[in-house]
Amino acid sequence: MSEVNLTMFDLSDAEKRVRDLARELGEKVVRPEARKNDAERIFNRDVLRQLGAASLVGGPIKKCYEGLELGQRAQALIYEELGKIDSSVRGFLAVQTGLVASCIQEWASEEIKQRWLADMCRVDAIGCYCLTEEHAGSDVAAMATRARKDGDNWVINGKKIWITNGNVADVALVFAQADPELKHKGITAFCLPTSTVGFRAEKMESPELGHRGADHARIYFEDMVVPDSARMGEVGDGFKVAMSALDCGRLGVAAGAVGVHAACLEACIDFTRRRRQFGKRLGDQQMIQKTLADMHTSLEAARLLTMKAASLKDAGHQATKEVSTAKLYATEAAAEAAHAAILLHGGRGYNNDYPLERYYRDIVGLEIYEGSSNIQRLIIARDLLGRDQGQVLEEGK
Numbered sequence: 001m002s003e004v005n006l007t008m009f010d011l012s013d014a015e016k017r018v019r020d021l022a023r024e025l026g027e028k029v030v031r032p033e034a035r036k037n038d039a040e041r042i043f044n045r046d047v048l049r050q051l052g053a054a055s056l057v058g059g060p061i062k063k064c065y066e067g068l069e070l071g072q073r074a075q076a077l078i079y080e081e082l083g084k085i086d087s088s089v090r091g092f093l094a095v096q097t098g099l100v101a102s103c104i105q106e107w108a109s110e111e112i113k114q115r116w117l118a119d120m121c122r123v124d125a126i127g128c129y130c131l132t133e134e135h136a137g138s139d140v141a142a143m144a145t146r147a148r149k150d151g152d153n154w155v156i157n158g159k160k161i162w163i164t165n166g167n168v169a170d171v172a173l174v175f176a177q178a179d180p181e182l183k184h185k186g187i188t189a190f191c192l193p194t195s196t197v198g199f200r201a202e203k204m205e206s207p208e209l210g211h212r213g214a215d216h217a218r219i220y221f222e223d224m225v226v227p228d229s230a231r232m233g234e235v236g237d238g239f240k241v242a243m244s245a246l247d248c249g250r251l252g253v254a255a256g257a258v259g260v261h262a263a264c265l266e267a268c269i270d271f272t273r274r275r276r277q278f279g280k281r282l283g284d285q286q287m288i289q290k291t292l293a294d295m296h297t298s299l300e301a302a303r304l305l306t307m308k309a310a311s312l313k314d315a316g317h318q319a320t321k322e323v324s325t326a327k328l329y330a331t332e333a334a335a336e337a338a339h340a341a342i343l344l345h346g347g348r349g350y351n352n353d354y355p356l357e358r359y360y361r362d363i364v365g366l367e368i369y370e371g372s373s374n375i376q377r378l379i380i381a382r383d384l385l386g387r388d389q390g391q392v393l394e395e396g397k
């Protein structure tokens with residue numbers, strides 16, 4: 001890795017332009033609606049359409065499909081800016097663009113790309129990514145949804161839970177088991193319109209801890225017939241398809257967490273400059289300074305890990321361990337920062353006059369989805385240890 005030229009510290013002019021656009025739209029379009037959407041559990045399509053109209057949704061998608069053809073670093077900057085304001089909107093983008101559109105671009109037929117990608121960039125079509133099941137979360141290979149070949153078609157039966165955008169989606173990526181004996185090597189991926197007969201979505205009614213401006217669904221497939229042309233990759237490639245999407249998706253989660261973390265720090269600096277107790281600014285108390293300095297240091301580390309992983313991917317390197325490292329560290333550091341920020345604001349941090357309590361609730365979701373923190377630890381440790389070669393330890397060597 002040492003030969004890779006990581007220009008992590010300087011953003012290119014193009015990267016700065018895209019960051020500034022995301023910052024401007026975040027302030028103008030996303031922020032005014034964020035509190036209400038969270039409080040009233042509103043999936044605000046109008047906000048998302050405005051991001052689409054400003055070309056901010058098709059980041060990594062090729063220009064011929066109306067995307068911006070951005071690299072992972074530039075895309076991470078968009079996620080960070082939106083994550084600073086609203087994780088529901090940043091999460092929508094991570095699913096729409098990072099999981100569904102990117103996966104279609106990489107794995108689907110030209111016909112499917114033509115059908116969906118430009119519409120998705122404009123948010124004229126919404127996508128969802130149907131992987132998780134009641135009894136198959138971290139353990140994807142345990143999925144019970146079945147795909148049975150029937151002539152030129154497949155018949156899919158099963159159910160999924162926690163599917164972001166599930167009730168509002170026009171297109172779904174569906175992962176189903178074609179050969180249970182093969183475990184993860186039997187999983188097969190399909191891309192299909194949600195208008196397909198046998199596809200049914202149902203809102204998850206219990207209020208979520210966070211991401212309350214997002215849509216979450218249970219999805220049912222009841223004798224759903226899809227043509228073989230809906231398949232993405234070969235039969236049995238589904239696990240590979242799912243994981244290739246998650247490699248980019250997790251980077252988006254890491255960058256979103258950096259945004260949450262940065263927002264917490266900015267709020268704390270502003271507050272401790274203004275709030276006076278014991279005859280001086282709160283910020284002039286040494287214990288408060290420790291909180292600010294620690295929050296700043298972990299934010300810098302999280303951002304560097306995220307940019308390192310993005311830079312490696314942009315340079316064409318496999319960066320699964322680096323992406324997992326960034327996701328693990330950035331989400332856990334942001335969760336600590338959100339907790340510290342609430343305490344530092346005292347009673348003011350405890351209601352929704354400030355967005356801190358929303359950050360505090362939202363950030364937990366980032367620690368869970370697209371592979372929980374423990375799953376990132378497993379990925380990192382497996383890479384460090386390598387496969388068991390049956391070596392026996394020889395003492396003293």
Ligand SMILES: Cc1cc2nc3c(=O)[nH]c(=O)nc-3n(C[C@H](O)[C@H](O)[C@H](O)COP(=O)(O)OP(=O)(O)OC[C@H]3O[C@@H](n4cnc5c(N)ncnc54)[C@H](O)[C@@H]3O)c2cc1C
Nearest residue numbers: 129130131132137138162163164365368369370371372374
């Ligand atoms: C807001 C939100 C949005 C989501 N959106 C989507 C979506 O769009 N599409 C989709 O498919 N899914 C989605 N999910 C589901 C999400 O990906 C899963 O919740 C996640 O993968 C964890 O699976 P699980 O909930 O079944 O937990 P489990 O897998 O049951 O894990 C429970 C706990 O056990 C730990 N654990 C599990 N296995 C191990 C192990 N081997 N070693 C150590 N610890 C372990 C986990 O870290 C976790 O803490 C979403 C979830 C949330 C909260």
